[in-house]
Amino acid sequence: MxxxxxxxxxxxxxxxxxxxxxxxxxxxxxxxxxxxxxxxxxxxxxxxxxxxxDATTYPSQLLWLVITFAVLYFVMKRVALPRIGVILEERRDRIEGDLAEAERLRQKTDQAIASYEAALAEARSNAHAIAEKARTENKAKLDAERAKVEASLAKKVAAAEESIAATKAEAMGHVGEIAAETAQAVVAQLVGTVPAESARDAVAKVSKE
Amino acid sequence: MANDPIHQFVIYDIFSFGTIGGDGTEGSGISLAFTNSSLFMALTTLTICAYLILTTRRRGLIPNRWQLTSEMAYEFVANMVRSNAGTEGMKFFPLVFSLFMFIFIGNMFGMIPYFYTFTSQIIVTFALAMLVMTVVVAYGFIKNGPKFLKLFVPSGVPGYIVPIVTPIEVISFLSRPISLSVRLFGNMLAGHITLKVFTGFVVSLASLGAVGIVGAVLPLLMGVAITALEFMVSTVQAYVFAVLTSMYLNDAIHPSH
Structure with a gap:
């Protein structure tokens, strides 16, 4: 230049x-x-x-401005902008669709969780009921058994006590005689023979004191 | 000569189509030519079309970074039109988008050394502004009929003020194409002159020897700063033009304030 x-x-x-x-x-x-x-x-x-x-350049500038801007406007309006608009719209639709799908799946998951929890709660209450029943049953059975055993034991105790009392009475009956015999023997050793009769009387006398 | 800051705005013919009318003397009649200004208008249009079409060729659901820039430009202008002129204003989205991209890329081409800045031509910016005003007035009357004139009578104004307000409104409306075109023209012109002057100083001073080279550092730094500023101005002016276009279109769509 x-x-x-x-x-x-x-x-x-x-x-x-x-x-x-x-x-x-x-x-x-x-x-x-x-x-x-x-x-x-x-x-x-x-x-x-x-x-x-410089006004002499104006006609050329206007001419080419009109041509170039018209071409630009036409291409933008007919080709470029609709294309970008469609791309953006498709993306928006896709995102919205994906979000809706995610929401649907989330609701499904929530439902599944809710039904699982209901089943779990039911099972838990069933288990509790079963345990309770078993416990009552066992307790009743146990009580009955115990009562039976206690009754039989009481009977046996009574019988034993009876036999002990009889044996004791019998033994007590023999005690005087043994003592008399012993006393007779002791006396015989010391002073000579004494009649059994007097020995028995003496023992009775002593045991009375 | 190389430092002449005005020379960058000179228009020269690349090839001429001859002159219509006139008496054959230089300067008479209407001479039509493909000029350097025309070349960069054509380049701008070509660049925008090629870029937008090529980057969206894949039509990717997940955009690559090239496609993303085109989508960002689209969304940027679409949001601008929607927020300023409402959903009905989207009818004019292609127009506003074309204006924005044309001015923006034109300004950006102007920032490349040896490239011509056609937005520094008042006739270009004025023609674009008149295009906007023509669309506003035409659509305003087609859609609203005589009610479009309500634009000049703000609602809620007491009757005795109307004769004062209406002329002001009319003048402000008429000055719109002038302010719209002069703003862009002036910014681009002044910016490029400033840039050229400061960088011209660098060359002039540097040719003066050692002292001059030291002295040239300051204008060089200024040149760098102004280049950055000019990039910003180029963007902002395209944005301002597009925003004002949207707002004027809003007046055409909803004339009563």
Whole structure:
């Protein structure tokens, strides 16, 4: 783009604010025409006007703006945006569908858990009832058995006591005789024979005291 | 010459289609040509179309990062239109999206050295602004009929204030295409001039020898900072243009404030 320049170019290069410089140059032009030549490129619009205000370029710019923007609008409206819209919609539907499916499965799981817990509670109460029944039954049986055993034991005790009493009575009956015999024997050893009769009397007398 | 900050805006013909009308002298009649400005408009359109179509070619349920950028652009503009102009405004989504992408990519191309910035041409930004205003006015009258004029009479205003408010509203409405186009034009123009001036200083100072090279550091840093700023301005201006378009379309859809 470097090309021959007019004297004012140096001004522009040195100026701090190039826009201001342009304004000055425009005002200073003796013939009212602008002289800011900005690069005499082969095909450039060299009217010297500040480029964005160069009206000779407007028809071309408008023409190509209309063409390019119309093409862009058409492609966006007909191809690109519907395509992206469909992609986004499909994804949204898919996510919603997946969420609904997840919700359905969750409810199913909840139901399964609830029925499992109900079964568990029932089983537990059944087990309790069975245990209770078994316990009562056992207790009754045990009580009956114990009563029977106790009755038979009491009978045996009574019989034993009876026989003991009889034996004791019998034994007590013999005690006097043994003592008399012993006393007779002792006396016989000491003083000579005594009649059994007197020995018996003496024992009876002693045991009375 | 290389440092001339205005030169970057010069339009030159790549090939000419000749002149319609006029008396044959230079500058008369309407000359039509494919210019450097046209080239970058065409490149912009081509880039946007190719990018959006190629990245979504797979139509992936799970997007790769290229497809994701296209989807993000779509969602970004769609949300902008929806929040500013409502669901009914989505009718104009392709228009706003095209405007946003056209200006955005045009601005971004302008940031590449030796590339032409067609958004620094007032005629381009004004034409885009007029396109928006034409759509607003046309749709406003087609949809609302004469009720569209309620736009200029805010509801809830006492009768005696109406004669004062209405001219203000009319003037503000008429100034919209001007503010819309000058904002974009001015930002791009001023930004590119500033950039060129500062980077021009670097070259001029550096050619002065050792002291100059030291002195050139400051404008160089400024040049880097302004480049970053310009990237931001390029994005923000495209966004602002698209947002204002959505808001003006909202006026056409719901004229009573």
């Amino acid at each position: 470097i090309s021959p320049v007019q004297a004012q170019e140096t001004q522009i290069e040195e100026a701090f604010d190039p826009l201001e410089d342009h304004v000055i140059s425009l005002e200073d032009s003796p013939d009212g025409q602008t002289h800011i030549e900005i690069g005499a490129h082969g095909e450039e619009h060299v009217t010297g006007v500040f480029p964005p205000f």
